[in-house]
Amino acid sequence: MMAPYACDPSQSRGRLYPEEESDFRSCFQRDRDRIIHSGAFRRLKHKTQVFVEHEGDHFRTRLTHSIEVAQVARTIAGALGLNGELTEAVALAHDLGHTPFGHTGEDALNALMEPYGGFDHNAQAVRIVTSLERSYARFDGLNLTWETLEGIAKHNGPVLPPLPVALADYAARDDLELTTHASGEAQVAALSDDIAYNNHDLHDGVRAGLFSDEDIAELPVVGAAYAEVDRRYPGLERRRRRHEALRKVFGAMVSDVVAVSRAALEQSGAQTPEDIRGLGRQIIRFSDGMWADIEVIRAFLFERMYRAPDVTRMRADVTRVVEDLFPMFLRDPTLLPKAWRADVLAVEDETALARIVADYIAGMTDRFALETHERLFG
Structure with missing residues (x-):
């Protein structure tokens, strides 16, 4: 049973291009399915989360991260009476706009695009699902709700x-009411992102040898989880011990969000999705204590993982790849694949050309960007 403030697919505001409804799938299910079948979603398999994709088969990629976010988001949405299908669609799509090489690639591309309006991966995700995916007969994009x-x-x-x-x-064509907060479903997807990456980055960092189990056992929430595992399973093999502990960290964060958000929703008196959007604040949130603990975990990961010497060297290498490719394609767009040249012929100024080059580079996987750089620069 959905809560009254959940988004009801039968009350959707619809699609930019009207379509007949499915006999057996809701409109939000169809959105989710279109995202999963999109080329941009498949390419997340070979895009960096923290480590460059080819550095190890066991590290998270943007694809596995997005799947983990969707799993967490479905759980929280179900507990709060929100629409799980919409929540899952947003969770699966939230990283579609990421460049190769993660935030490092985005920073490099944003700097190069500064004279042309900059680059933002969230905005690029909207551009992908409304324009750049070109598989359907009647429209560009996925025509999502x-x-x-x-x-x-x-x-x-x-x-x-x-x-x-x-x-x-896109906002010039369709008003997404960008100055208000999003639905409860979208807010759940956002917090699920925080839960997923904080947990799996701890796991990947230990696997990569950037820090140890003993190091992360000193962190808030994590330490208590290790202590509980040691109490219940004394002498447990190291890898199983870590897995059990981080499972408990996941559970603690999810339980905190559900308890705090459920109370906030009840207190708000919200009866419709529009009530949620009009509250003027995020209603899906952590407790103050949990958020403070997460900030400690994030600071640890920033220092010991995201700015670790090996990761920093990788950041310099891949930044150079983006910084080499962008001006080359801008100077000589004939180097772009044939499918992109029709768009190039239609542009009237350098800003529009730069946006096409940014679209092309942003869509690259780590592997393809490295191979393209090797082919063009040796």
Whole structure:
């Protein structure tokens, strides 16, 4: 049973291009399925989470991260009476706009695009699902529902002017009410992202040898989880011990979100999705204590993982790849694949050309970007 403030697919605001409804799938199910079948979603398999994709088969990629986020989001949405299908669609799509090499690639591309309006991966995700995916006969993009597009655009909160160029282009055609908060479903997807990456980055960091079980056992929440595992399973083999402990960390964070958000929702008196959007604050949230603990974990990961010497060297190498490719394609767009040249012929200025080059580079996987750089630069 869904709560009254959940997004009801029968009350969806619809799609930019009207379509007949399915006999056996809701509109949000169809959104989720279109995202899963998109080329951009498949390419996440070979895009960095923290480690460059080819550095090890066991590390998370953007694809496995997105699947983990969706799993957490479904659990929380179900506990709160929200629409699980919409929540899952937003969760699966939230990283579609990421460049190769993760945030390092995004930082490099954003700097190169600064004269042309910048680059933002959330806005790029909207651009992908509304324009760059070109498989359907009647429209560009995936023609997702208003609710799914809204969730992708502002799951992290309102988007205030000046809008990222990629988002402004679509907002001129369809008002996503960017200055308000998103639905409860989209807010769940955002917090599920925090839960997933904090947990799996601890796991991947230990696997990579950047820190040890003993190091992370000193962190809040994590330490208590290790202690509980040691109490219940004394002498447990190290890998199983770590897995059991991080499972408990997952559970603690999810339980905190559910308890705090359920109480906040009841207190808010919200009776419709519009009530949630109009509250003026995020209603899906951690407790203050849990958030403080998560901030400690994030600071640890930033220092010991994201800025570790090996990762920093990788960041310098892949930044150079993006910095070499962008100006080369901008100078000589005939180097772009044939399928992209029709768009190039239609542009009228360098800004529009730069946006096409950014679209092309942002869509690359880690592997393809490295191979392209090798082919063009040796």
